[in-house]
Amino acid sequence: MAKTHSYGFRELTNDIHLWLGLASGIILFLVCLSGTILTFEHEIKDATREEMTVTPMGEKLAVSQLVTSLEEGGEGTVTGITIPAASDAPYRFSVKKDPSERRGTTVLVDPYTATAREEGASSADDFLFVMFRLHRWLLLDSAIGRPIVGVATIIFMVLAVSGIVLWFPRKVRWKSVKQGFKIKTAAGWKRINHDLHNTLGFYASIFIVIMGLTGLCWSFEGYREGLSAVIGAKVFDRSGPEFEAGAGAQETTISLDEAIASAHATLPGAGDLSVNLPAEQNAFYTFRKYDASAWSPVTYDQLYLSEQGQVLATVRFADKGLGERIAGLIKPLHTGEIFGTFSKILYFLACLIATTLPITGTLIWWNKLQKKRRRVSA
Template identity: 45%
Template sequence: MKNRKTGIWPKIRRVINEIHLWLGIASGLIIFVVCLSGTIYTFSDEIQRFLEPSRYKVNGPIGDSKLPIAQLILQLEKDNDGKVTTINIPAKPDETYQFTLLKKDEKGRGTGFSLDPYSGQVTASGEAVGSVFFMKMFRLHRWLLLDTSIGRPIVGWATVIFTLLILTGMCIWIPQKVRYWKQGLKIKFDSNWKRINHDLHNTLGFYAAFLMLVMSLTGLYWSFDWYKSGLYSIFQVEQPKGRGGRPPMAEAKKGEKVEKETSPIDIALLPWEQYLEKANERLSYPGNFRISIPEASDKSINLSKTRTGFFASAAGDKIILDKASAEILEVDIFRDKPLNERVMGSIKALHVGNVFGTFSKILYFISCLIATSLPVSGTIIWINKLRKKSKRKGAVLA
């Protein structure tokens, strides 16, 4: 039998090791910044809730009945000379309602307002505490705080390199002899600092490899349009058009006349609570509602509901109700979709880690923290090897 030390595997291993080393040196700083900012951003929502509880929690006594949603909308629009576009209604009775209002002549997504549903009092408005900082972290993570045309491809190619580093790192981790497998699964804290650093790089990298690979492969979705289109093509899912992520509207057939409404349809709007009650009959689980306020000419109401809980999925279910009767017109249950559609509908959740609620976010936070440490521990390993080579060369010359 051929000795493995003189076989082909050691030669391949050395080549992979060199590729891993130089790719890491070339992209280490960018990967460190991207992973660090991603780690900080993971629990941004939870941190903002902690910093400004009055925006999310009801301060006064919790009553038995809440004010009608229509009354809250009318009062908010009257006081701020604008139009409410969305409402987030939490499942917990002690949390505030979140409104988005587009003021007159205001551009963009609008201004956020938090209302006490029992008193109608505005508890917070505008930007949340910490939102500016976390937006900086977001831009640092996505574009390195540069112009998107420059920062986006830099982060994208650094992510490609990071993916190759994970794969080559896994190859390097595989021991040459079976009896050394256990050695690669633990850290020898009773050894010297160089060995501990080496084990931290190899062992922690191994444990976090799968989630790091998921993060990198999904992260490329926002870096390259060709990659995004390729994913939709591979999973055989129709790619949404526009920023809102809605599927493309059906085009009129050639020669077909498209009629456009010139005046709003006079359809009576039922109490919002009636729509929610009807939606809860179909989606009978604890969850948070998001209502998209329809135009006067719209004949339907669009609502989405997401589950709550430690293991709750970030994916929501959608329901469309008839505006005049509150009858259910269409239901879109995420769990009932084919696997390929669920995967493509969970790209963001798979990247940020809330695909299984707080549980998966904790796992992602730890993995992202490990990913942040890898360029540091890897650089230390490289420096130690350079010093070792230098000492050997010096001994030979002596």
């Protein structure tokens, strides 16, 4: 008498994994493919646009001189500046010809010669924007595409967790478990395809879960608010600290160069420094200083300085609570920028694997279906 297997937890997990994977396969393939490309979005843009070569020679010109040169040259009004730590990199000036412009343009300036030119568009801009819309909204209207991608993201996390469960053999023994860590390349294509799905999926699963948990912050406002409540800090909080920025009109204002010197003194160490200049709505300097020696290249300290040189507030990343740090790192945790190039490579490989999982999973199902049909017809 043939032995029958009871329908238990493993069988239920297998069915959930199978049918959710088949139902969402095309969407997950498109989202992961676009995410793989966007992992190195900035590097692709830099490689496909004309660079400005800076040759260090003598002393750099004062930033105020460069601002005057740009504004008198008809470039527009400077609203922000990024001063790189590297001596052979151009300064980046945010310039608006019209105050009503939202972002303005970026002008690259040689700090030794004051040579300036507008940062040209990358030849890959249009392609990358399509990939961005595909990744976020499936090229649909955002109100329609955003929740679809959000649901697909939840499904992918369920697939990752259920895949880990199925990765373990029924009887957990080291001889059986270790087979799941490698791909048997000497076997037939069906076995290789199974190993590609099983083994590579296991390696990528932790990254899939991280990308999913963070990615949902863009898909569902309720999730974002719930996560903010759990960690005790607002995700995507762009507000600054509260302080009194007003000062008497008779008080002497400091120069831009003095403000920058004060920022370097308050936030010491090597690293890129960016500043937003005082404006009508924010009558103070806002500085960001990236620490080149920090564990992550995306963390920064902030300084708010009045036009009279008074330190209004200093916000150091190291002094933030755990929840505030997590909230501030949601985007780099999702994109892979958290540890720079090293983590980007890991994320790229994980996304590439994730792109193949719907294909290899569908082939596994199809092969089993064909095998079952042959048994029935035999």
